[in-house]
Structures are given as structure tokens and as C-alpha cells.
Amino acid sequence: MKLREDTNYIVSGLERSGTSMMMQVLAAGGIPIAYTESRKPDEHNPKGYYELEGGKIINRLMQGTFPFESYKGTFIKITAYGLSYLPPRSYKIIYMERNLDEVLDSMEKMAWVTDEDREETKQSFKKLNEKIKKELRTKEYTDVLFMNYNDVLKDPHTNVQKVCEFIGPYQYDTTKMIAVVDSQLYRQRR
Amino acid sequence: MEEKTGEKKYTTISIPTHLAEKIKKRIQGTGFTSLSSYVTYVLREVLSGADTESTEEFSKEDEERVKARLRSLGYLD
Numbered sequence: 001m002k003l004r005e006d007t008n009y010i011v012s013g014l015e016r017s018g019t020s021m022m023m024q025v026l027a028a029g030g031i032p033i034a035y036t037e038s039r040k041p042d043e044h045n046p047k048g049y050y051e052l053e054g055g056k057i058i059n060r061l062m063q064g065t066f067p068f069e070s071y072k073g074t075f076i077k078i079t080a081y082g083l084s085y086l087p088p089r090s091y092k093i094i095y096m097e098r099n100l101d102e103v104l105d106s107m108e109k110m111a112w113v114t115d116e117d118r119e120e121t122k123q124s125f126k127k128l129n130e131k132i133k134k135e136l137r138t139k140e141y142t143d144v145l146f147m148n149y150n151d152v153l154k155d156p157h158t159n160v161q162k163v164c165e166f167i168g169p170y171q172y173d174t175t176k177m178i179a180v181v182d183s184q185l186y187r188q189r190r
Numbered sequence: 191m192e193e194k195t196g197e198k199k200y201t202t203i204s205i206p207t208h209l210a211e212k213i214k215k216r217i218q219g220t221g222f223t224s225l226s227s228y229v230t231y232v233l234r235e236v237l238s239g240a241d242t243e244s245t246e247e248f249s250k251e252d253e254e255r256v257k258a259r260l261r262s263l264g265y266l267d
Binding site: 088121141 | 220227231235248252255256263265
């Protein structure tokens with residue numbers, strides 16, 4: 001089975017906000033997703049990053065050279081900043097959100113840094129998140145589902161149903177999708 | 191006259207013919223199916239930008255801070 005061939009499907013959100021988990025959920029449900037393994041699973045994402053081009057797809061978007069045509073009907077991951085560079089097309093976007101302090105904790109751990117300007121960084125990412133959400137709400141030919149990572153972990157059943165309803169008719173394996181939501185990965189709890 | 195709830199309302203806006211022709215050429219091969227849909231898209235973008243500016247603006251400084259963090263995480267060259 002395929003998704004709509006006239007639409008580009010995207011999982012997005014700030015980095016470390018559960019985008020990889022959502023890609024895993026979709027994959028488990030038998031939904032077409034595209035990714036390369038240029039960035040290998042590691043201790044930060046033991047089940048993989050599910051990214052294209054090692055996560056550096058943003059560079060291609062900024063240059064206007066990303067081949068969206070090749071990914072119609074298939075979910076790909078584009079993190080929040082990259083959404084500013086989406087060309088006019090038809091999109092369905094699952095946008096992940098997560099407690100911002102958890103996001104920053106996870107970023108610092110992954111980058112092996114301690115942010116001396118943590119509050120300023122937090123405000124910048126908060127503004128980016130709000131800017132992107134606002135743009136998505138008003139973007140032509142764009143359907144958006146806002147999902148909260150923390151809520152997905154608390155109630156996988158209800159939230160997986162929301163995802164399925166958003167994507168539309170498809171032969172989902174919801175049991176496998178729910179099973180993917182592994183609370184053991186919830187390591188940056190606040 | 192009152193319209194039904196949920197029904198979209200439209201109005202007519204005049205733009206110069208040469209500009210309309212330029213837009214028609216520009217939207218060929220894109221997801222836009224009409225001149226109106228493109229103009230609506232552009233206006234929404236402009237208004238969205240204006241709204242953002244009036245609230246908490248994502249400044250150049252914010253953007254550089256975000257990009258620096260994305261580089262450190264390997265998401266940006």
C-alpha cells in the first residue's frame with residue numbers, strides 16, 4: 001500500500017524532540033518512510049536516527065536542491081529549522097514537541113557540551129519553535145498534526161490513533177506501532 | 191447575506207495583468223493550481239511574518255545561536 005502520491009510527508013520538530021521515535025512508530029506500522037544509515041545508531045539514539053544524508057538535509061533545503069519529487073508518498077524527517085526552507089508543495093507534517101528543558105538536556109548530552117548560556121539558548125529554540133508552528137498553521141496545502149513526545153509516552157494508544165487518523169486510510173499495524181513507544185528511552189525526564 | 195457556517199468566503203482583488211502573467215509562468219510545475227491560490231499563499235506568508243514580528247521575533251542572533259547548536263549536533267555544515 002502507498003500513501004498519497006501527490007503529497008510529501010514529513011516528521012518534524014526540534015532536534016531531540018522525539019522525531020526519530022515517530023519515524024520508528026511509522027515504520028513499525030508499515031507506513032513508507034525513507035532514510036539512509038549514514039548516521040549510525042548510538043547511545044543517544046539506540047534505535048537509529050532515521051535521517052536522510054546523515055541529518056544534513058537542512059543544507060540541501062537551504063540550497064534549494066533537495067529532491068522532494070523523489071519522496072512523494074513517503075515520510076522523511078526534516079527537523080524544525082529546515083521547514084523554513086520548504087518550497088511550495090502539498091505536505092502532511094507530523095510536528096513533534098517536547099518539554100524544552102528535556103530537549104536542551106538531550107542536545108547538550110549529545111554534543112558533549114555544557115551550555116554556559118543555557119537560558120538564551122532556550123529562548124532562541126522556543127522562538128524558533130513558535131515561528132515554525134505559526135508558519136505551518138498558515139501554509140497553503142499543508143496539513144499539520146502537532147504531537148507531544150511526553151504525551152505519546154504516557155498514552156501511546158490514543159496518540160498512535162491520532163497519527164493514523166491524520167495520515168488517512170491505510171492498513172496500519174497499530175499493535176506494532178504502540179509497541180515501539182519504549183518508555184526506557186525516556187531518559188531525559190524532567 | 192449570511193453565509194453557511196464553515197463555507198469559505200472569497201473576494202476579488204485586482205492586480206496588474208503583466209504581474210498576473212508573470213505569476214502564472216512562475217507557478218507552472220509547482221503545487222499551485224491557480225493564480226488565486228498562489229496569491230493567497232504569498233499574502234498568508236507576509237501576514238504570518240508580520241504577526242511574528244509583533245510578538246517574540248526570531249532574531250538573527252537567535253538564528254545564529256540555533257545554527258551553532260545544530261552544527262555541534264551534526265545537523266548543519
